[in-house]
Amino acid sequence: MAIRASEQIIHKAAWLYYTHGLRQDEVARQLNISRASVAMYLKKARDTGIVNISTSTQLFTDDVLARQLEDVFGLSAVWVVPQERHAIDPAAEVPAVAASVFIELVNRGDRIGVAWGRTVYTMADVMSFADLQDVTVVQLCGNLGAPYSYRPDQCTMEIARRLNAKGLNFYAPLVLSSEPLAQGLRNEPVIREQLASVADCDLALFSVGTVDEDSHVVKCGALSPDDMHALRDNGAAGVIAGQMIDAKGELLDCDYNRRVISADLGSIRSIPKRMMVVQEDSKLDPLLAALAGGLCSHLVVTAPMAKRLLEHRKSDLRPLSQ
Template identity: 75%
Template sequence: MPIRPGDQIVHKAAWLYYTHGLRQDEVARRLDISRASVALYLRKARESGIVTIATSTHLFASDVLARRVEDTYGLAGVWVAPETGPVFEPAIEIPALAASVFLSLAASGQKIGIAWGRTVYSIADVMSYADLQDVTVVQLCGNLGAPYSYRPDQCTMEIARRLNAKGLNFYAPLVLSSERLARELRDEPVIREQLAGVSDCDLALFSVGMVDEDAHVVKCGAMTADEVHALRDRGAAGVIAGQMIDATGELLDCDYNRRVISADFASFRHIPKRMMVVQESAKLDPLKAALAGKFATHLVLSQSMAERLLAEAADAAA
């Protein structure tokens, strides 16, 4: 029987505790969650009948695959959505799994940074409500004027609502018309303070964007398709928080990036837990670029994408 995405972490905890023989504190460290959460998941596993001699062959395959991705790419945690059953719908199953994982990483007293995009908003849309205390959810990049539900401010405020948290938006555009205007706006005290506070976050949620005509920066009017194609020809491989990166995960040296109001990458990488979610199969190259740049500590992806990542790593090592 296929594992429901929302139960994936319950299965992981049960597998590590009952099959691998880890103690509850060891399971907590491995999954980067609290010991109380481990106890809760183990009780749920017993009550729901998850704990059986035949504990989930689907989970085992995904568990082994996830561990291989962790080891290959140096990640703290990987969750793989198993592609089982007659129909696998990544746009449904991966956000559900990611929402469950995100809630296991979020805790009272945290400051949480949120990027933007369809994937992030899909996660927010299926996320259960959590009664956390003293949590602030902050926007990691400037805003866009396009009327899409996955605008940066919309993503931030919806997740804040789900967490019973205070939301803090960026009251600045994502892209300015000139480098001079961008520099001046970054020097404004309110914006400067908000950008400087990114490194104080405890947790970040984001995805990586593609560099083509389907990119969010094109659909939301920040760039034209021709401009994106030109940057791709110059080496752009992905988009992180509205900024173009090359295949090594470094900030692309281009006029567009110099006009963007977004989190400094050094500050971004300073966040202890950085959860990246990828659902589209077309994002292999952007995903590889983001991993090369060490943007993620935690990753949620599909089984086929995990297998492709490992195949690429094996080819590179050959």
């Protein structure tokens, strides 16, 4: 059921108070209403059942932009995070919404594949604790060097901790020094079994990386800036679970990908719920590539990014004579 316009202020007040932990006077200042109104809205939220994860995130999915993105890109569900004046911190709002959405999507007994990155780690850091039975969280790609602050194993284990779930790490490097070494490691029974089991996941969580010097794979030392520039010139458009994809969302044919230890894209596509979270403005082209490749079924984005996605699709559909 859609949220009526008259109920939106109630949902916003409940979101700020219960999710962000603001005091009632702080909520009043954020929404430019009286403290008495906040107290009234919170009571109404409790009385009508608005105060729960599902209905709070409905505030972000019940949006014209979200419906349009679902229709245009054939997605199962989209959550659009507005950049409004009541937002506490735009950089923190997307992970907060995504963390609540993620918990909504998890069912008891699920097997969850988790990639890595700043967005995923921030989500894990703000995620509510849940006691779900028989849930397993598995790492989708090999690991990175110790100095990196949001390694794949850290993302996996923190999310498992938040869900009171079993966590399974990938005890292999993300990138090997040679193709034969990478192939040999993939053939090891433990690694081969873990890679094969990705297709059995019910839900995957990841973002998509850029192909520039700000990319995670460059910052962690897996690639040099010059290497990344060369891959981009060769057609790289984005990074999924440490792997280079082209503009169609297919695995790029390159030496780097042949040295990577990660779930293959076919296994990722077979996962029923593939949740992608994007908050950076710089990720339009990588996100378009991931969407083109069918690597996303559930999407959390900002309103500006949602508008850019729709505008890009409209420009693709315009006749060449225009």
